[in-house]
Amino acid sequence: MNLEEELQLFIRNLEGLDEYRLPQRAYHTIRLAIRDLILPPGKALLEREISDALQMSRTPIREALVRLEMEGVVQLVPRRGFIVGPIEKKDLKEVYDIIKTLDGLAIEIATANVTDEELDSLEAIIIEQEVALKNENLKQWSFLDDLFHATIIEYANNKRLSAVIDSFADQSYRARLFTIKERPIPMISIIEHKAIVSCMRAKDGKAAGMLIQSHRRRAQKEILEVLDRTNHAEISSN
Template identity: 60%
Template sequence: MKSEKKAGEQEASLAHSGLDKEIEFLVANLEGIDKYRLPQRAYHIARTAIRELILSPGQTILERELAEILQMSRTPVREALVRLETEGMVRLIPRRGFIVEPIEKEDLNEIYEIAEKMDGLAVEKATRKIGNIEFEQLDLLIVEQEKALEEKDLKKWAVLDDEFHSMLIKFAGSKRMSAVVDIHSDQLYRARLFSINHRPIPNMSIVEHKAIISCMKAKDGAAARMVMQSHRNRARMEIIAAIEKLNQTGKKPVS
């Protein structure tokens, strides 16, 4: 059971830690955020801040502070945080506020088990549907990933990696599958970003991405599914090992 002490390790105010400026910058660069109603706006901003590790694992979020930063009342902010709690992104600690959930081995194992199955099924379904235009998009993403690693831009690589997997889910053409994956996609991205500087350079991921596309081009959906599931499993082992090491040493990830 997660202790309140562990969850509340980072209790500095958002303003004191400089996070208010980071959140303001995030808001200024979120396209189309003004079209949402206030609760939805607060939700998308907080969710993105957690996803991008602006609000890091264990960070305390006070409704009052976040409302001040977002220049809105506490009611829509609380609605947003309650919604994020149902999604497993934050947790309410009585008399303390909301805490960004830590990244735990047990949670990641469960999420990756789902991702392996869903991504494997998605790539098999997509193999039967996509053509040259979609393959060109996937190939371009691979090129961009290789360039990101050449430039030692691991954050950009992580963004492109997330886009690669999201694109395959989209090409599968299943709304229900997309809905299931979307629930866990932020947690996977957050774990990947959290650990990226503490695990091997992800050259193997690019090799595996190429192998997946090759299987798809050969119209071998079963092989594509097998490679995808192996790819997700290997990544899980690397990420969990890195996160366990970080948690044991008490170090914060270097961005």
Template identity: 50%
Template sequence: MNEKNRMFSDKWDLKEILLSYKEEVEESRLPQRAYIIIRKAIRNLQLQPSEAFLEREIAEMLEMSRTPVREALIRLEMDGWIKLIPRKGFSVEPIIRETIEQICQIAEALDGVAAELATLHMDEGHLEQLESFIERQENYIHEHNLKAYADVDDQFHNLIINCSQNQRLKSVMDSHSDQLYRARLFTINDRKLPVRSIKEHRAIVAAMRAQDSKAAQILMHSHRHRGGQEILDIIESKSKRNKKG
């Protein structure tokens, strides 16, 4: 396949993905709908780090007029997902160590607080749901399906955040969790199988069952710190390889 045809194929694939997200989004306001769709594509690496695109191209793929798409892109730039390149369009922000390190620091602290608070509010149903997530993660590890593992990992942590019953904490984490998820996907094939994370998840749930909120906080903080360090080390390693290349 020549370069021109390959680019056409890639854009056709991206259009199909964006339209599938469009069907999933339950939002009537077009700018907000466009924002959610594009952000999801960036989060899931369908729009790759440093990938350039035009407003017109995205509007055509979404089958929307350019006005709501322009509003969505402006907001995405303000939120740190993309950047405007004068006279050239937009570019997806790269995944760099410094930015992800700052996000990991926030996640460590706030996920720890969330675990502490959630321990006080969780009922048996929530605990069983967390345990079912862990079982699914174990199955995905055996299948070497790391993308599915990461999706369930997201659900595990989001349930704990929701059970914290702290809306402000949830709002802050929502603004960073997708960036952290993107970094995890970006590094996922370079990481060891996350067997240790399973053990840490089980320890966190055990502390919650025992109603030991401080232990849950410490275990969650340690879990996030270790996982974040793995991601940061791989990002740095990939950056060095790219510079040598």
């Protein structure tokens, strides 16, 4: 499957893009394709290829790529166009330092007001994660893991906090997906998620906050170790 076919298949599974103007639609599509590794780190992005795949003129594609460059997602390389940025260990460490702190704050706020029905929804996500692992579908597990954390942030009902966390979410999701096959099977995450929900049911926001921060630290450690091994292997092969 070539890039155009991959992107067209990816677009068919996206929702809500029709409401955006063309530059915004191009931006969101390319950003999500990078997040989901349809466009992996180091991938060259030729305006013509993206234009053909998204069935748009080059103008909105160019605007989207320039915006993504300003955000540090892609890099402009003279005479080569744009390439998808690498997953840098230093950047990722900074991202996780921010996310785990804000996750702790979000879950404390959420725990104070969360309903039984909302907690049931979180438990339903955990059950789906267990099914995904049973089916060895690590990509689906990663999607559900992201959904679990995003749902807790939603329950905090704090738009500013949500906006800050969301600005870093793509980077952490991309790294998680990029390393998932090289990390231990994430059964321990299922156990941690269940413990987090139990603390929320008990209305113990402090304990829930400590658990979710510990959960993030463990995931960060695993991901950074994989990136270390990957970088070491690349250096050795050069």
